Amino acid sequence: MKKTIHVTLNGRPTNLEVPAHRLLLDLLRDEIGLTGTKEGCGTGDCGACTVLLDGKPVNSCLIFSGELDGADIVTIEGLKIGPELHPVQKAFIQDGGAQCGYCTPGMLMMAKSLLDENPDPSDEEIRFALSGNLCRCTGYAKIVQAVQDAAAELRAKRAG
Amino acid sequence: MRRPEPLEIFQPTSIREAGALVKEKGPGGRFLAGGTDLVIAVKEKSFSPKYVVDLKRIPGLSGIREEADGGLKIGSLTTLREVEISPIILKRFPFLAQSAAEVGSVQIRNRATIGGNMANATPSADVAPALLALEARARIAGLNGERVVELEQFFRGPGQTVMAPEEILTEIIIPPANPSLVGEYIKFSPREMMDLAYIGVAVAFVFNASQKLCEKVRIALGAVSPTPMRARGAESLLEGQVLTEELAEKAGAEAARECKPISDVRSSADYRRDMVRVNTKRALLNAAAQRPGKWTERRDRRY
Numbered sequence: 001m002k003k004t005i006h007v008t009l010n011g012r013p014t015n016l017e018v019p020a021h022r023l024l025l026d027l028l029r030d031e032i033g034l035t036g037t038k039e040g041c042g043t044g045d046c047g048a049c050t051v052l053l054d055g056k057p058v059n060s061c062l063i064f065s066g067e068l069d070g071a072d073i074v075t076i077e078g079l080k081i082g083p084e085l086h087p088v089q090k091a092f093i094q095d096g097g098a099q100c101g102y103c104t105p106g107m108l109m110m111a112k113s114l115l116d117e118n119p120d121p122s123d124e125e126i127r128f129a130l131s132g133n134l135c136r137c138t139g140y141a142k143i144v145q146a147v148q149d150a151a152a153e154l155r156a157k158r159a160g
Numbered sequence: 161m162r163r164p165e166p167l168e169i170f171q172p173t174s175i176r177e178a179g180a181l182v183k184e185k186g187p188g189g190r191f192l193a194g195g196t197d198l199v200i201a202v203k204e205k206s207f208s209p210k211y212v213v214d215l216k217r218i219p220g221l222s223g224i225r226e227e228a229d230g231g232l233k234i235g236s237l238t239t240l241r242e243v244e245i246s247p248i249i250l251k252r253f254p255f256l257a258q259s260a261a262e263v264g265s266v267q268i269r270n271r272a273t274i275g276g277n278m279a280n281a282t283p284s285a286d287v288a289p290a291l292l293a294l295e296a297r298a299r300i301a302g303l304n305g306e307r308v309v310e311l312e313q314f315f316r317g318p319g320q321t322v323m324a325p326e327e328i329l330t331e332i333i334i335p336p337a338n339p340s341l342v343g344e345y346i347k348f349s350p351r352e353m354m355d356l357a358y359i360g361v362a363v364a365f366v367f368n369a370s371q372k373l374c375e376k377v378r379i380a381l382g383a384v385s386p387t388p389m390r391a392r393g394a395e396s397l398l399e400g401q402v403l404t405e406e407l408a409e410k411a412g413a414e415a416a417r418e419c420k421p422i423s424d425v426r427s428s429a430d431y432r433r434d435m436v437r438v439n440t441k442r443a444l445l446n447a448a449a450q451r452p453g454k455w456t457e458r459r460d461r462r463y
């Protein structure tokens with residue numbers, strides 16, 4: 001059952017004709033070609049598929065396209081600020097917050113949304129916010145460090 | 161991971177329209193709120209709904225309101241993240257906010273609704289014990305009007321509620337509470353996050369801190385019977401009594417006696433019973449101590 005939906009995708013108004021049952025994750029990857037968003041588990045447990053929906057991080061593997069008319073969607077491809085990487089992206093590179101990189105798009109979307117809400121989080125708050133994002137590689141310490149460094153950078157920018 | 165079969169998704173804009181759709185389209189359809197239970201049922205349990213009726217376009221079904229009499233109304237489509245961070249809930253019933261915060265991850269809670277947590281009627285639903293301890297009621301809208309039922313009567317068994325297929329849970333009603341009400345929720349699970357409760361215990365009582373006197377004691381348990389349940393025997397042991405560690409221990413033992421756990425992949429029935437005993441005691445003492453600070457800092461699940 002095809003359905004026409006109008007969404008804003010990474011800032012661009014877009015009309016899509018999609019089967020209502022297609023999951024947002026598959027819509028992004030297979031129909032639109034935005035393959036930055038990853039599928040780990042497909043069941044809401046790993047966070048690799050995290051995107052921002054109306055400004056809030058959600059699991060794109062659990063959302064039907066047919067629910068999305070009018071939605072504002074931001075994926076990892078929309079995280080850059082102009083030509084520049086977002087401070088969370090720079091910090092993950094600098095601190096070794098990514099190894100194989102599979103969890104990284106989800107981690108970055110979650111980290112961005114945490115820092116939008118809480119510019120100066122404790123390590124505990126970072127771990128709480130990222131508890132739905134699994135990483136098999138890093139052991140998390142460098143991810144927490146990267147989020148702290150990005151937070152400091154963002155605070156300095158705001159002050160400066 | 162399995163993908164959903166083609167299906168039609170309707171987005172009605174009134175309760176009446178939503179109910180009428182289900183009546184017209186017949187059996188095999190489902191309402192959709194956050195989808196965090198429904199999409200899992202489709203993907204993991206091979207459930208194929210014939211059609212889906214999305215409730216999110218119906219105005220007025222979400223939000224948290226304080227009533228003039230001191231009661232609280234929580235719209236069924238209010239997300240668990242909204243419950244978790246709501247200033248009014250954090251102030252009045254911090255253990256309810258905490259029970260919402262214990263569900264899944266931030267991403268899940270941004271979608272998962274309080275109504276979905278009740279309507280799905282999982283015995284381990286984390287928000288149910290806190291709501292039972294607050295003696296919450298459920299407002300249900302059908303094609304022929306509304307009814308209000310005690311949440312305790314709302315659950316009928318695993319996945320079963322009193323609602324007919326075309327009925328919609330519209331609101332959770334928390335009756336006015338005494339300002340000296342204290343409470344606590346403990347989700348017992350081996351992992352701190354992203355795990356389902358092996359058992360859950362919520363307690364709420366009116367506490368006279370200087371005399372340590374407990375009144376209106378309510379104890380509710382999750383994941384230890386076909387529905388979330390009240391532990392009335394344990395409640396009556398404490399009613400009108402001075403709370404001591406010995407009495408809390410006795411109440412825990414009584415709660416363990418009256419619950420009806422089963423053994424499954426998560427835990428044996430015996431272990432669940434013992435965890436009810438320990439954590440009921442702990443919840444009572446924690447509630448009475450009213451320790452400040454965040455629950456993530458004071459939670460104590462490791463032995």
Ligand SMILES: Cc1cc2nc3c(=O)[nH]c(=O)nc-3n(C[C@H](O)[C@H](O)[C@H](O)COP(=O)(O)OP(=O)(O)OC[C@H]3O[C@@H](n4cnc5c(N)ncnc54)[C@H](O)[C@@H]3O)c2cc1C
Nearest residue numbers: 044191193194195196197198264273276277279285286329
């Ligand atoms: C990764 C993951 C982790 C989870 N962790 C937890 C956890 O720790 N604790 C926990 O308790 N749960 C957990 N859950 C389960 C789930 O997130 C919650 O039960 C959630 O509250 C369900 O709400 P929903 O809005 O997503 O429901 P939906 O999936 O939209 O609906 C669930 C069912 O209820 C019906 N329904 C929904 N709303 C209404 C209504 N207003 N009126 C009538 N019928 C309705 C639907 O038809 C459907 O059958 C988890 C789920 C996932 C995927």
Ligand code: FES
Nearest residue numbers: 040041042047061
């Ligand atoms: S793919 Fe969505 S949470 Fe794992």
Ligand code: FES
Nearest residue numbers: 099100135136137
């Ligand atoms: S970097 Fe490999 S899973 Fe996180």
